[in-house]
Amino acid sequence: MEDSNMSRLNAMSLLDFASEKGLNNIYRQILAITSGGEMSAERAESEELRVFLRQVPRPILKDTLLLFLQMARGRMDTHKAEAISAVPLSKEQLHKVEIKLIGLLHRQLEITATVDPGLLGGLRIVVDDMVIDYSVKHRLFDMKQAVYRRVFLNDESEHA
Numbered sequence: 597m598e599d600s601n602m603s604r605l606n607a608m609s610l611l612d613f614a615s616e617k618g619l620n621n622i623y624r625q626i627l628a629i630t631s632g633g634e635m636s637a638e639r640a641e642s643e644e645l646r647v648f649l650r651q652v653p654r655p656i657l658k659d660t661l662l663l664f665l666q667m668a669r670g671r672m673d674t675h676k677a678e679a680i681s682a683v684p685l686s687k688e689q690l691h692k693v694e695i696k697l698i699g700l701l702h703r704q705l706e707i708t709a710t711v712d713p714g715l716l717g718g719l720r721i722v723v724d725d726m727v728i729d730y731s732v733k734h735r736l737f738d739m740k741q742a743v744y745r746r747v748f749l750n751d752e753s754e755h756a
Contacts, residue, residue: 603656607663613648614668623668623704630661631695632688674704680720682731685709697721 614622622645629639629649635658637649652660679685679693694707701723712720716732 599656600659602653603659603663606652606656606660607667610648610652610660610664611667611671614664615671617642617644619668619672620704623665623672624698626661626664626668627695627698630658630665631691635661669704669706672704674706675701675724677705677707677721677723678710679707680710680712680715680722680731682711682713682715682717684711693719693721697723 610622610626611619621642625641625645628641629635633639637646637652637657640646640649649657677694677697679690685693690707690709694705697705697707703723705723714733716736718731718733718735720731720734721728
């Protein structure tokens with residue numbers, strides 16, 4: 597219980613620090629630190645952030661950083677995104693999707709995960725009015741359309 601309170605206090609301090617130094621920049625650095633590998637202050641890009649994070653006790657660093665990300669999303673102009681998959685995504689997988697999307701779209705995102713077994717596999721992502729579809733169902737549909745076009749175009753050229 598005490599660790600969670602300490603994590604929350606450290607996350608709030610980090611949020612204040614980030615607000616002074618540039619919330620978007622610090623958010624992206626923390627996102628990178630929390631994506632795979634060992635979470636360490638040394639992975640921060642800026643020296644100021646490394647100094648700040650070295651003050652957070654190692655056992656609560658992960659919880660502190662994850663809480664910070666959650667709090668920062670509440671303060672930033674975030675866009676809602678939905679990651680739809682055939683099977684449930686782990687927190688780590690969802691986090692990796694978030695990092696990739698932020699890099700691709702250059703927007704802060706709040707991602708929710710949804711399961712749709714009808715996708716068969718892969719992932720469909722909906723951000724605002726944009727759909728990015730990497731699902732097996734969509735790929736099969738594209739293949740089906742390509743076959744139909746090929747057959748139709750071949751039939752047309754034979755009758756001409």
